[in-house]
Amino acid sequence: MQRLDVALNDAVGxxxxPARYEGDEARPLAVVHAxxxxxxxxxxxQAEAVQAARTDYSWEGIAGALGTSKQSAHERFSR
Structure with missing residues (x-):
């Protein structure tokens, strides 16, 4: 997962x-919007991935991928 974290951080950066500055002027609202x-x-x-995972994985496995409790994952995504 570390590689994915680094790759996503680089991609988002x-x-x-480019939204952070226009010339020498900081544009914090553009970053907020982005x-x-x-x-x-x-x-x-995330919601689409959880729905797809529900066919093959338990709520415990899904919760682990989300970094949350099984109960929390189920409450949030069981609908």
């Missing part, structure tokens, strides 16, 4: 990097 879009997309991808 590449995407958001981060909000990325979070929304990530939430959608």
């Amino acid at each position: 590449t995407l958001i990097g 981060a909000t879009l990325l979070k929304s997309m990530a939430d959608t991808w």
